[in-house]
Amino acid sequence: MNDADILLAHGSGGKLTQELLDRVFFRYFGNVLLNKKDDAAVWSLPSTHCLRMAITTDSYVVKPIFFPGGDIGKLAVCGTINDLAMTGAQPLYLTAGFIIEEGFLISDLEKIVASMAKTAQLAKIEIIAGDTKVVEKGDVDRLFINTAGIGTIDESIDISSINAKPGDAVILSGPVDMHGLAVLSQREGLRFSFPLASDCAPLNGLVARMVNHKNQIHCLRDPTRGGLATTLNELAIQSQVGIEIEEASIPVPEEVRAACEMLGLDPLYVANEGKLVAIVASEAEKAILERMHSHPYGREGAVIGRVTADHPGRVALKTRFGARRILSLLNGEQLPRIC
Amino acid sequence: MNDADILLAHGSGGKLTQELLDRVFFRYFGNVLLNKKDDAAVWSLPSTHCLRMAITTDSYVVKPIFFPGGDIGKLAVCGTINDLAMTGAQPLYLTAGFIIEEGFLISDLEKIVASMAKTAQLAKIEIIAGDTKVVEKGDVDRLFINTAGIGTIDESIDISSINAKPGDAVILSGPVDMHGLAVLSQREGLRFSFPLASDCAPLNGLVARMVNHKNQIHCLRDPTRGGLATTLNELAIQSQVGIEIEEASIPVPEEVRAACEMLGLDPLYVANEGKLVAIVASEAEKAILERMHSHPYGREGAVIGRVTADHPGRVALKTRFGARRILSLLNGEQLPRIC
Numbered sequence: 001m002n003d004a005d006i007l008l009a010h011g012s013g014g015k016l017t018q019e020l021l022d023r024v025f026f027r028y029f030g031n032v033l034l035n036k037k038d039d040a041a042v043w044s045l046p047s048t049h050c051l052r053m054a055i056t057t058d059s060y061v062v063k064p065i066f067f068p069g070g071d072i073g074k075l076a077v078c079g080t081i082n083d084l085a086m087t088g089a090q091p092l093y094l095t096a097g098f099i100i101e102e103g104f105l106i107s108d109l110e111k112i113v114a115s116m117a118k119t120a121q122l123a124k125i126e127i128i129a130g131d132t133k134v135v136e137k138g139d140v141d142r143l144f145i146n147t148a149g150i151g152t153i154d155e156s157i158d159i160s161s162i163n164a165k166p167g168d169a170v171i172l173s174g175p176v177d178m179h180g181l182a183v184l185s186q187r188e189g190l191r192f193s194f195p196l197a198s199d200c201a202p203l204n205g206l207v208a209r210m211v212n213h214k215n216q217i218h219c220l221r222d223p224t225r226g227g228l229a230t231t232l233n234e235l236a237i238q239s240q241v242g243i244e245i246e247e248a249s250i251p252v253p254e255e256v257r258a259a260c261e262m263l264g265l266d267p268l269y270v271a272n273e274g275k276l277v278a279i280v281a282s283e284a285e286k287a288i289l290e291r292m293h294s295h296p297y298g299r300e301g302a303v304i305g306r307v308t309a310d311h312p313g314r315v316a317l318k319t320r321f322g323a324r325r326i327l328s329l330l331n332g333e334q335l336p337r338i339c
Numbered sequence: 340m341n342d343a344d345i346l347l348a349h350g351s352g353g354k355l356t357q358e359l360l361d362r363v364f365f366r367y368f369g370n371v372l373l374n375k376k377d378d379a380a381v382w383s384l385p386s387t388h389c390l391r392m393a394i395t396t397d398s399y400v401v402k403p404i405f406f407p408g409g410d411i412g413k414l415a416v417c418g419t420i421n422d423l424a425m426t427g428a429q430p431l432y433l434t435a436g437f438i439i440e441e442g443f444l445i446s447d448l449e450k451i452v453a454s455m456a457k458t459a460q461l462a463k464i465e466i467i468a469g470d471t472k473v474v475e476k477g478d479v480d481r482l483f484i485n486t487a488g489i490g491t492i493d494e495s496i497d498i499s500s501i502n503a504k505p506g507d508a509v510i511l512s513g514p515v516d517m518h519g520l521a522v523l524s525q526r527e528g529l530r531f532s533f534p535l536a537s538d539c540a541p542l543n544g545l546v547a548r549m550v551n552h553k554n555q556i557h558c559l560r561d562p563t564r565g566g567l568a569t570t571l572n573e574l575a576i577q578s579q580v581g582i583e584i585e586e587a588s589i590p591v592p593e594e595v596r597a598a599c600e601m602l603g604l605d606p607l608y609v610a611n612e613g614k615l616v617a618i619v620a621s622e623a624e625k626a627i628l629e630r631m632h633s634h635p636y637g638r639e640g641a642v643i644g645r646v647t648a649d650h651p652g653r654v655a656l657k658t659r660f661g662a663r664r665i666l667s668l669l670n671g672e673q674l675p676r677i678c
Contacts, residue, residue: 007672013564013610014669037577038499039425039560040395042492051390056379057434057487058470061479083378095396097485099438129487131397135676139480140400146436148396148468148487153381160377221378225352238376271352330353333346337474 006104011134024110025130028117029096033128041093041128045152052155054089056080057148063337065112065143067186069178069197070273072145073112075339077119077127078202078273079224080149085207086220086276088159089151094120095129097146102137112143123202125149156213163218164239168307169285171278173206173292174199174300175251176228180270181259183338190263194255201274206297216284222276224339226330227269231277232315233329239279243315245305245327268317269330271338279307345443350473363449364469367456368435372467380432380467384491391494393428395419396487402676404451404482406525408517408536409612411484412451414678416458416466417541417612418563419488424546425559425615427498428490433459434468436485441476451482462541464488495552502557503578505648508624510617512545512631513538513639514590515567519609520598522677529602533594540613545636555623561615563678565669566608570616571654572668578618582654584644584666607656608669610677618646 009016026035033041045051058079065072077094084091096116100109120127178199185196203222211217219239223231228250236243252260252267260267274297280288285303292298315327348355365374372380384390397418404411416433423430435455439448459466517538524535542561550556558578562570567589575582591599591606599606613636619627624642631637654666 008675009670009672011564011675012669012672014569014671015667016671017564018668036499036501037573039422040393040428040488040490042391042393042426042428042499044494045390045392051384052381053384054379054381055432055434055487055489056468057436057485059436059438059472059485061438061472061474086378087381089379089381093394095394095487097396097398097487099398099400099483129395131485133398133400135400135480138477140483141474141478144438144479144483146396146398146470146485146487148394148434148436148485149379150394150489151379155383160375160381162375225350225356230353234376328354329357330351331348332353332355333348333351336347336350 004106006100006102006106006134008102008134011132017132024113028113029127031126031128052153054084054087054151054153056083057146058083059144059146060339061144061337062183062339063141064186067198068182070200071112071115072143073116074119075200075273076145076147077116078200079339080147081123081125081202081204082222084149084151085204086222087153088157088211089153090208091125091149091151091204093126093128093150095148096127097131099133099135099140099144101140101142102134104143119202123204157211158215159217159220161219161221161235161238164235164241164279164307165218166241166307166309167282168218168279169282169303170243170305171280171289171301172250172304173276173298175253176272176275177252177256177260177267177270179273180335180338181256184335192259199272199274201297203276203297206295209291209295210288216281217278219279220276223272225271227271229268229327230330235279236315237313240312242308242311243305244308245315245317247317247319249302249304251300251302265334268327269334343445345439345441345445345473347441347473350471356471363452367452368466370465370467391492393423393426393490393492395422396485397422398483398485399678400483400676401522401678402480403525406537407521409539410451410454411482412455413458414539414612415484415486416455417539418678419486420462420464420541420543421561423488423490424543425561426492427496427550428492429547430464430488430490430543432465432467432489434487435466436470438472438474438479438483440479440481441473443482458541462543496550497554498556498559500558500560500574500577503574503580503618503646504557505580505646506621507557507618507646508621508642509582509644510619510628510640511589511643512615512637514592515611515614516591516595516599516606516609518612519674519677520595523674531598538611538613540636542613542615542636545634548630548634549627555620556617558618559615562611564610566610568607568666569669574618575654576652579651581647581650582644583647584654584656586656586658588641588643590639590641604673607666608673
């Protein structure tokens with residue numbers, strides 16, 4: 001242990017905690033609300049602001065903590081922003097809780113915190129409250145981060161996983177599987193002949209461009225753990241509708257499909273971190289796709305299927321060869337510690 | 340591994356995750372907002388409601404997870420409620436993120452979740468969003484919980500750690516050291532001849548009784564990690580005032596003092612979970628103490644010292660023997676994993 005390592009005392013609440021907070025967290029996250037150092041951050045909504053709010057939380061345990069296209073910090077900011085955005089909310093603020101293994105390199109912590117600050121800035125949100133705990137060597141695998149997020153939702157928006165209706169179009173915002181494969185390849189030391197990076201990105205800007213005030217977006221969800229197939233199943237179950245998907249219209253890059261085959265992974269169950277599924281009124285599908293295509297994270301958005309009144313709670317896939325199979329919820333665990 | 344154990348697949352986002360959510364989390368936490376199962380919970384503030392809000396987060400890594408007077412779940416609810424209450428906020432909602440070790444007993448998880456639900460009910464708040472991750476055996480020490488909380492604050496209230504003023508009274512809500520000693524004794528298998536239980540409790544009800552609309556409460560803080568001495572130091576530093584404390588007026592039960600002495604612990608640095616320090620205008624101290632005494636968690640509240648213009652940023656203790664010593668921030672780590 002030396003100056004460069006996290007010590008148990010960095011989590012004591014005492015002198016070393018203060019030093020770590022100043023050296024790392026306040027340096028990168030510093031803002032008016034956080035800097036007050038009260039037990040909770042306090043702010044006022046402008047009185048003209050809507051009073052409808054959204055809150056969410058996720059813990060991040062991704063392994064390894066650095067991977068092509070991102071790191072655990074970027075993931076912790078994007079993931080929680082995206083969960084807010086999937087209700088149509090505009091994220092306002094995040095909290096961040098760190099659980100750090102004794103002996104963790106302070107320089108690595110700094111890289112991660114800097115990455116969080118950069119991502120937060122990109123997404124135009126602030127991190128206004130936080131917590132740091134240090135546990136003994138061996139009692140946590142390096143670093144876990146929890147973020148919670150809060151946002152406001154315009155009163156006119158009604159996006160929920162119970163809102164899919166027969167006839168609706170199912171839109172996917174772009175190619176799948178990049179995050180899961182990037183993390184897996186880094187973890188297992190695999191090399192592919194094509195550049196592979198996580199798609200991890202904050203989707204609040206894309207969602208802001210997609211929504212309008214006619215409630216034509218019925219459901220939004222980001223297909224993370226369990227992948228596209230699991231997300232579609234959740235929507236089918238919660239809305240009590242059927243979903244029919246065309247395999248040929250799902251954008252899986254050819255190299256990615258080949259890599260999945262080699263690794264024995266079903267591409268429809270691999271996790272994504274910068275994609276969304278939108279279930280939208282069919283009369284609005286063209287307009288929404290156009291708006292998506294004008295945004296960097298929605299450029300490759302496409303309709304991949306339809307909602308149907310048949311087989312409520314189930315998702316059917318029409319394969320490239322014309323066969324039809326039922327896609328179930330993920331059974332068992334495909335890739336642990338993917339987020 | 341059998342039916343009674345947490346499996347990696349319980350954290351997959353797939354079928355087993357849904358089963359665990361229904362079997363444990365929705366069963367105990369279930370409420371209108373949580374049950375919608377959207378990516379974020381959405382609610383509307385009544386339009387008559389104030390627009391001033393507070394948010395906070397803490398991760399809980401206490402070891403052991405069950406201890407006399409509480410468990411990690413009760414702690415995770417109380418700790419975050421208390422951080423909100425320390426700004427004068429009335430807590431509304433909590434989020435809860437669980438990181439669980441593969442092989443953890445589902446029955447233990449259920450006990451902890453039930454304890455959280457009971458504490459939430461007692462404190463009149465709801466848990467409306469959550470997340471569950473499972474990591475491989477050995478990659479986390481049993482169970483860590485993060486909670487984030489949100490509340491509203493009346494516009495007329497201005498409680499902050501920067502508000503202490505010379506002449507103010509320093510009030511402590513009751514005897515110190517119960518939480519730290521209870522956790523330590525359980526961890527180390529120590530037995531004392533007196534009953535010892537954590538003081539872990541939600542303080543929002545006590546704070547609601549204390550506040551009035553004259554802003555006579557300047558600072559509130561719960562002396563958790565680092566104990567009373569560290570909390571007083573934080574307030575002295577952040578308000579740039581001195582604080583003078585009378586050792587004789589600090590309620591440390593005699594048996595607790597003896598146990599601390601035996602264990603080589605300074606009672607002023609041992610963690611508490613159901614106590615608060617209030618710095619209040621001297622003209623209001625009697626009225627505030629009276630209101631505190633009418634509440635179960637404030638019955639033994641007492642003035643333990645004064646704020647002074649001397650030695651800004653420092654805390655001085657007048658000992659029982661009339662000597663004076665400076666109490667510094669906790670140096671190093673006294674008791675790791677106390678919360």
